[in-house]
Amino acid sequence: MSPRQPLPKDPIADARGQWERRGWTEEAAPMAAVTSIMRVQQILLARTQAALKPFGLTFARYELLALLSFSREGRQLMSRVGALLQVHPTSVTNAVDRLEAAGLVERQPHETDRRALVLALTPEGRRVAAEATAALNAEVFARTGFTEDDVTRLNEILTRFRAQAGDFEAEGA
Template sequence: MANPRPLPIDPLAEAKRQWIAHGWTDAAGGMTAVISIMRAQQLLLARVDAALKPFALSFARFEVLRLLAFSRQGRLPLSSVVSRLQVHATTVTSTAERLIRDGLIVREPHPHDGRAAMLALTDDGRALVERATDALNDEVFSRPGLSETDTADLVGIVARLRRDAGDFTDPRPLPDPL
């Protein structure tokens, strides 16, 4: 996704200039913000993908494994995985099937609901997600490309955007601010 060499101009600055030139001044700042976030997501996802490639994991597969590894017993109901990852059930089911095929998780019956399924981490899955997490921490998360202050400011701004869009509500009592 990244260019082999930087462009001579910032295409988003040029897009903003064009927006203003075409009379869309009121929308120019918002367009620039939205497209900037989308481009940053592409750049960061490329780094994440590169860090996970040696483990044959997509970020979606990593997220399922990491979520299960964070749980107390290495297992969660499928519905909880869907809810916590905020993706469609079909996506989680498809991702889970690939992880099952690769021996990284197993599907188990739910202990209290015969209609529901549990996803459980295998020993191989736990070992892989720990190695992949170390790689992500080392190659991406410990050096996101921003100073600590800018990182904290960005997380706070994006958290407000997400909250105001209805992505979550502030829990009570409030945790430390992002």
């Protein structure tokens, strides 16, 4: 992605003003918040893609490697991977196909259930997961520009939103 000059003013703030001038005063601030979240997602995705490019990974494939690397044995049922990553089984299969072709994971038969498949990190997959995590930590996660308080508040707000949207069951619900 080539660097570009910042815009002279905030187009989302302008859009909010347009919303308010058209009488959508109650919706104007939430529209600006949603649009800002979507723009921030684009910015962060571009940063993560740049950090992961040297490893030949997309963020989705990185998440799968990270998930496996966090498990005790570097293995996980393929069906469980999709549930934990909250993606469709077809997306998991596509990511696994690419990671397997790159020699980073392998499919293994389950020890007792012939219908189930286990995904396992290869030694190269473990190395790439560790190096990609270090790159993301250094180039993206440690450089968000958010203060510690911002991060705490954002996590609280976004977690509450996700719970209310049915993304997961909130504790005590």
